[in-house]
Amino acid sequence: MWTAILVAALGCYALKLAGLSLPPRVLAHPVVARVADLIPVALLAALVAVQVWSEGGTLTMDARTAGLGFAVVALLLRAPFLVVVVGAALTAALLRLL
Amino acid sequence: MPHASLPPAQRRTILGEGVAVGVATGAYGISFGAVSVAAGLSVLQTCALSLLVFTGASQFALVGVVAAGGAPISGALTAILLGSRNALYGLRMAHLLDFHGWRRAAAAHVLIDESTAMAVNRPTTAEARLGFLTTGIAVFVLWNLATLAGALAGTALGDPRTYGLDAAVGAAFLALLWPRLADRRHQVVAVLAAAVALGLVPLTAAGVPVLAAAGVALLAGLLTGRRTAA
Structure with a gap:
């Protein structure tokens, strides 16, 4: 577990630093820009x-x-993050009580 | 003193906004702490994630994969892939912030969604730096305090399923995804990625389905590119 934590920490920091250090034309390549835009969407889904x-x-x-x-429903009603998360937990917890 | 040239009223406004964003973001550090402990990480490991990785979606991803029974290292890879968007923020911010040497190395650690959002539209370097650093530092401090509080509370709670904490993780990912779903192409990619991941769940080791979903993004990026080129 600790290895994974350190790998994630180093990887995420390296990406942040690379962003601040690389020339901005890296983004100019349309495929790079599109894939980079879509990766968070695919992973989160x-x-x-x-x-x-x-x-x-x-x-x-x-x-x-x-x-x-x-x-x-909470997101459609533009509820704040904490309401969404805590409400989802409570909904599941209450259902399990039944 | 890069902000010396800013009028005091404007400084106060930017500082106030940064702290407000820090408080709001710090609040979901509590849910991260509780969810991480529920996934089986220790309080120390949970706090190490918030201190060292310090990018919320990636942290949730790592503990989410571990909670689903995946190998920690595939959780780390998912976290790094999600962290790639911070590199994009950096590319957009580098010129505006104009940090060099150790200042750049230090600033990189607080380069996240919130600090970028609070700086990217400022017209001058002085204002951008103040917005970026105030927000980044406020979020860092409050996120880490909240993580500790959430982890301790999560430990005291006992079986996380009784409180629906396993359902909270999915809701947290959906909330992070939500703002990106306004775009039609994003919606299609999201549905395909979810379908690919679910299809792979019975066939592969835990953690692999989520990583494979990144392939959907890669394919979609390449294929839509060819279509526009043709």
């Missing part, structure tokens, strides 16, 4: 899906789906 609908190598559907449903 995949993280949502895997986090909510998988459990140890199998696909599942449980109270987490209801939590995500709450998050969608």
Whole structure:
């Protein structure tokens, strides 16, 4: 675990420093700009899906789906981040109590 | 003293805005702390992530992959891929901030979504630096304090599933993704990436599906490029 933490720390810092140090024309290449724009979208969407609908190598559907449903509604209503996250947790927790 | 030339009223406005963003962002450091401990990291490891990695989405990604049973190193790779957007911010900010040597090395650590947002539209280097540093430092301090508070609270809570903390992780990723979904192409990539990741869940080791989803971004970037070129 500590190796992973240090690798992530070094990698993320190197990217930040590279951004401040590289000449800006790197971005001018349209494919680089497009891929860089799309990577966070793809990763975050995949993280949502895997986090909510998988459990140890199998696909599942449980109270987490209801939590995500709450998050969608809260985001549509422009609720702040903390409301979205805490509300999703409470929704799932309440459903498990039933 | 790079800000000496700014009028005091303007300095106060920029400082106030930076601190306000820091407080708002720090608040979700609490959820990060709790989620990270729930994923099985120790309080010390959780705090190390906030101190050393210091870029929220990447930190959530690392603990999210670990929580799903993935190898920590594939969590780290996902975190680094997500951190690539900070390099883009840097490319946009370098000229405006005009930092060199050790100042640049130090500034790089607080180069994140919030500090970029609070500086990128300032007309002068003095204003941009003040907005960037105030926001960056305020977020850094509050994010780390909040992480510690969340981690300690998470440890005291016991089984995270009772409180729905496993559902909180998915909601956090969705909230981070949400502002990017206004664009039609982003929506298509998001749906495809989620489908690819879910399709790979039964076939591969945990952590691989999320990394493979980055391939969707790569393909989409290359293919749409060819279409516009033709």
